[in-house]
Amino acid sequence: PESAAAIGVNLRRLLWVRCGVADAGNSPHNEHGFSVPEKYFVPPPVKKGLHGGGFGPHPRSEVNGLSEAVSGFFQAEMTGPRCAEPQPSRKREKERTEEVRPPVRSASRKPASGSSGKPWARIEQALRVTDLLLQAGGFSTIVMDMGGISPEYASRVPLATWFRYRAAVERSQAILVLLTQYACAKSSAGLVLHLGAGTALQEAHTVFSGLEYHAEVARERFAPAAAQVVPMRKPPQSERGTRWQSRTCWTGRDDEAS
Numbered sequence: 001p002e003s004a005a006a007i008g009v010n011l012r013r014l015l016w017v018r019c020g021v022a023d024a025g026n027s028p029h030n031e032h033g034f035s036v037p038e039k040y041f042v043p044p045p046v047k048k049g050l051h052g053g054g055f056g057p058h059p060r061s062e063v064n065g066l067s068e069a070v071s072g073f074f075q076a077e078m079t080g081p082r083c084a085e086p087q088p089s090r091k092r093e094k095e096r097t098e099e100v101r102p103p104v105r106s107a108s109r110k111p112a113s114g115s116s117g118k119p120w121a122r123i124e125q126a127l128r129v130t131d132l133l134l135q136a137g138g139f140s141t142i143v144m145d146m147g148g149i150s151p152e153y154a155s156r157v158p159l160a161t162w163f164r165y166r167a168a169v170e171r172s173q174a175i176l177v178l179l180t181q182y183a184c185a186k187s188s189a190g191l192v193l194h195l196g197a198g199t200a201l202q203e204a205h206t207v208f209s210g211l212e213y214h215a216e217v218a219r220e221r222f223a224p225a226a227a228q229v230v231p232m233r234k235p236p237q238s239e240r241g242t243r244w245q246s247r248t249c250w251t252g253r254d255d256e257a258s
Contacts, residue, residue, distance in 0.1 A: 015133075015139070017126075017129050019122045019123075019125040019126045019129065020118060020121060020122030020125060119149055119150065119153045120153055120156065122149070123146070123149060123153060123154070123156075123157065126144060126146070127157070127161060130142065130144055130165065130176075134165065134168040134169070134172065134174070134176075135168070137172050137174075139174060140174055140175065141174065141175045141176075141177065142174060142175070142176050142177070143177045143179065144176065144177065144178050144179065145179045146178065146179060146180045146181075147179045147180065147181060149180070149181070150181070151180075151181050151182035151184075154180050154181070154182055154184045155182060155184050157184060159186055159188065162184070162185040162186070162188035162189070163188045165188070166188045166189075166190070183218070183219075187221075189219070189221070190220075190221040190222065191217070191219075191220055191221065192217070192218040192219040192220075193215055193216070193217060193218065194215065194216055194217075194218045195213065195214075195215045196213065196214040196215070196216075198211035198212060198213045198246070199211065199212050200212075201245065201247075207250075208248065209247060209248055209251045210245055210246050210247035210248050210251065211245070211246050212243060212244070212245045212246075213243065213244055213245075213246065214241060214242070214243050215241060215242055215243075216240050216241030216242075217240045217241070
């Protein structure tokens, strides 16, 4: 905002939308915070019976089922011969061994919760916001800054999306500026400009004085048609690029353009 105000942009008429910013209320500290379950705050019920034993209303009812439990001690398995005594030979069945295989996990189609899924989520949010702005209208210029998105994610945007944006811009007489590292709009763009990296000015060897930038027209949709009549004089050559300089404040000189 400070740099935009310095070049004369009226911030009162500027709508700034940042995509991919997490809400402060949905912070990971609140999602994964430790909390004690409610069941631990409920007191346990009072045990009935003598000394909290058989859960019966009277000590005499605690002997219910005692005869069945005692008869279980006199079954054949309990009174049979032990290992030290001779036993009749029996054919032992071969123990079946089952091979335990680890479960096969199918590949998840959802992106991993890391940096690989975040860029595409920001792109989808930016595309939805741009759709709403173009449908609502009222903006003369819409700047979609995707300069921080790598080309492998920016190229995944369907070409039909950029064609729909071009049709909406032509109807509303607005200007849509797309800033990317890769020309992903293809033929839907009316004008493609290539901005080169800035080079340091070689005015002083020990003091940094500024940078020099270069921009040129890479492709133009509505290029001027060549005249069919050959003029007598040499026609002026159109300039396809421009250069400008950005100087530091301690040099005492303003920016220059050529």
